[in-house]
Amino acid sequence: MATRRTFLKLASLKLAGAAGLAVPSLASAQGAGRVVVVGGGFGGATAARTLKQLDAKLTVTLVEPNPVYTACPFSNSVLANLREISQQQFRYDAVKAAGVAVAETSATAVDTQARTVTLADGTQLPYDRLVLSPGIDFDWGAIPGYDEAAAQKMPHAWKAGAQTVLLRQQLQDMRDGGLVVMSSPANPFRCPPGPYERAGLIAYWMSIWKPKSKLLLLDSKDTFSKQRLFQDGWAQLYPGTIEWVPLSKGGKVTSVDPATLTLVTEFGSHKADVANVIPPQKAGAIAAKAGVADRTGWCPVEPVAFESTLQRGIHVLGDAAIMGAMPKSAFAANAQAKVCAAAIVELLAGRTPQPPLLINTCYSLLAADYGISIASVYRPDKGLLADIPGAGGVSPLTAVGGLRGQEALYAASWFRTITAETFG
Amino acid sequence: MGRLLLSVLALALLSGGPAQAADAPPGASSCTGCHAPLKVTDSVIPRIAGRKAADIVTFMREYRSGAWPSSVMGRIAKGFDDQQTEAIAAWFAAQPE
Numbered sequence: 001m002a003t004r005r006t007f008l009k010l011a012s013l014k015l016a017g018a019a020g021l022a023v024p025s026l027a028s029a030q031g032a033g034r035v036v037v038v039g040g041g042f043g044g045a046t047a048a049r050t051l052k053q054l055d056a057k058l059t060v061t062l063v064e065p066n067p068v069y070t071a072c073p074f075s076n077s078v079l080a081n082l083r084e085i086s087q088q089q090f091r092y093d094a095v096k097a098a099g100v101a102v103a104e105t106s107a108t109a110v111d112t113q114a115r116t117v118t119l120a121d122g123t124q125l126p127y128d129r130l131v132l133s134p135g136i137d138f139d140w141g142a143i144p145g146y147d148e149a150a151a152q153k154m155p156h157a158w159k160a161g162a163q164t165v166l167l168r169q170q171l172q173d174m175r176d177g178g179l180v181v182m183s184s185p186a187n188p189f190r191c192p193p194g195p196y197e198r199a200g201l202i203a204y205w206m207s208i209w210k211p212k213s214k215l216l217l218l219d220s221k222d223t224f225s226k227q228r229l230f231q232d233g234w235a236q237l238y239p240g241t242i243e244w245v246p247l248s249k250g251g252k253v254t255s256v257d258p259a260t261l262t263l264v265t266e267f268g269s270h271k272a273d274v275a276n277v278i279p280p281q282k283a284g285a286i287a288a289k290a291g292v293a294d295r296t297g298w299c300p301v302e303p304v305a306f307e308s309t310l311q312r313g314i315h316v317l318g319d320a321a322i323m324g325a326m327p328k329s330a331f332a333a334n335a336q337a338k339v340c341a342a343a344i345v346e347l348l349a350g351r352t353p354q355p356p357l358l359i360n361t362c363y364s365l366l367a368a369d370y371g372i373s374i375a376s377v378y379r380p381d382k383g384l385l386a387d388i389p390g391a392g393g394v395s396p397l398t399a400v401g402g403l404r405g406q407e408a409l410y411a412a413s414w415f416r417t418i419t420a421e422t423f424g
Numbered sequence: 425m426g427r428l429l430l431s432v433l434a435l436a437l438l439s440g441g442p443a444q445a446a447d448a449p450p451g452a453s454s455c456t457g458c459h460a461p462l463k464v465t466d467s468v469i470p471r472i473a474g475r476k477a478a479d480i481v482t483f484m485r486e487y488r489s490g491a492w493p494s495s496v497m498g499r500i501a502k503g504f505d506d507q508q509t510e511a512i513a514a515w516f517a518a519q520p521e
């Protein structure tokens with residue numbers, strides 16, 4: 001027993017010594033670990049912090065080019081002037097304080113044979129386990145006419161930051177009586193209720209500042225998340241303001257003209273005063289470079305440790321991954337990251353991680369004091385995360401006792417809690 | 425057996441706090457997305473870390489049956505059976521308040 005204890009102490013000493021970035025460490029030979037995490041969003045930052053918290057001996061490097069992360073949840077409230085963009089912004093100080101090495105640059109390549117990640121400055125980071133949580137990239141060109149230049153005229157505001165501020169400015173500059181046209185993509189995409197929350201909050205803001213204005217929501221789908229709740233709420237709060245055009249009624253946008261702010265559908269064309277195009281999406285580009293994205297553009301993973309089914313040793317989290325029934329949300333990315341971190345600790349120790357249970361909840365606002373939610377509980381089933389039957393569902397259609405106001409408060413508390421857990 | 429002893433030892437040697445998330449039962453790490461593990465200023469969602477396990481179990485059972493009203497917990501509690509709920513409750517009870 002004494003000898004085992006000594007051995008353990010020795011092992012951890014050696015690990016601590018090998019904890020430098022560039023030093024090719026002996027850790028893997030000794031069965032412990034270097035984990036590289038690419039992407040410092042809800043998935044990646046949570047994974048990095050949790051790994052360090054679970055096993056202080058791990059060498060954890062977080063690769064993220066932006067010193068400041070701008071969170072998407074609640075960014076629709078920024079559009080409605082209910083929040084400032086600065087309230088969406090988070091730094092990595094607490095992540096660093098937790099002992100995570102933060103490399104402030106992009107990952108540009110992954111060598112799955114040598115198990116190294118190449119950074120933009122040429123540095124090679126060796127890994128025993130790699131976690132990719134790069135979020136989304138836009139499928140530029142999927143809508144003819146919509147490219148990065150067009151996004152300066154017709155913002156997507158689907159990555160929060162400068163785009164959010166641009167769209168808000170355009171709304172504020174719009175004449176009263178103007179037409180806002182939004183377009184929403186087919187599934188799957190980041191934050192399924194997001195476009196509808198945005199439509200409601202823009203209508204909320206217009207009801208105060210531009211009461212003669214209207215919003216047209218062109219959709220590439222015939223149904224959407226929390227649909228009855230949204231549509232009932234819009235009708236009650238903003239009668240006649242929001243018109244939703246489903247796929248079957250010509251909602252699919254087939255091309256855009258940024259010069260004239262025109263959105264063309266199969267059934268006609270719409271000239272906007274403000275145009276918000278939410279384009280089709282795919283996993284962040286590094287996923288394809290690492291060989292973990294399939295033909296859909298997203299990353300298939302197994303449902304216990306979220307390890308890629310295409311490349312061993314690479315775990316994919318959050319929006320980039322195909323998570324079965326679990327939607328692409330910040331709540332989900334954070335929950336997956338905690339499960340993944342615990343599983344990686346087990347795997348590095350040569351143990352088998354136990355099958356997880358996960359929760360997702362997405363709150364949406366229709367007004368400052370009007371919140372609704374959708375929740376589900378998931379378990380692995382036939383190689384995918386599946387809904388547990390009988391659990392989950394949406395807020396009741398009939399709200400009693402100030403429930404909508406209560407859910408708006410809970411939504412704000414959720415945001416403070418999850419950002420504290422992710423970024424400190 | 426030797427392996428088990430070794431990992432118990434490793435835990436004793438290396439874990440910082442009383443109950444590390446490593447031994448968190450399935451589902452528990454999702455609860456903390458709403459129920460902050462550490463004191464977050466200004467959250468109206470009640471804290472459950474450090475609460476009596478039996479009380480957490482009671483809440484979860486009553487939410488699940490619908491006997492106690494809730495905004496979201498009824499929908500969440502229905503995803504956990506008695507055994508899973510008890511494991512989660514015991515884990516939260518062991519967390520620092």
Ligand SMILES: Cc1cc2nc3c(=O)[nH]c(=O)nc-3n(C[C@H](O)[C@H](O)[C@H](O)COP(=O)(O)OP(=O)(O)OC[C@H]3O[C@@H](n4cnc5c(N)ncnc54)[C@H](O)[C@@H]3O)c2cc1C
Nearest residue numbers: 039041042043072073106107134135191318319329330331
């Ligand atoms: C308007 C809107 C509202 C939303 N509201 C909600 C909500 O209310 N609730 C909710 O749960 N979710 C919401 N979401 C969804 C949520 O924002 C995403 O699901 C979440 O951010 C996904 O986390 P992630 O870690 O997968 O990606 P991200 O958070 O996008 O993080 C990815 C990170 O990876 C970095 N990165 C990418 N490529 C590289 C590379 N090669 N090298 C290094 N770093 C790289 C990026 O810079 C980025 O910081 C909303 C989204 C939008 C657009």
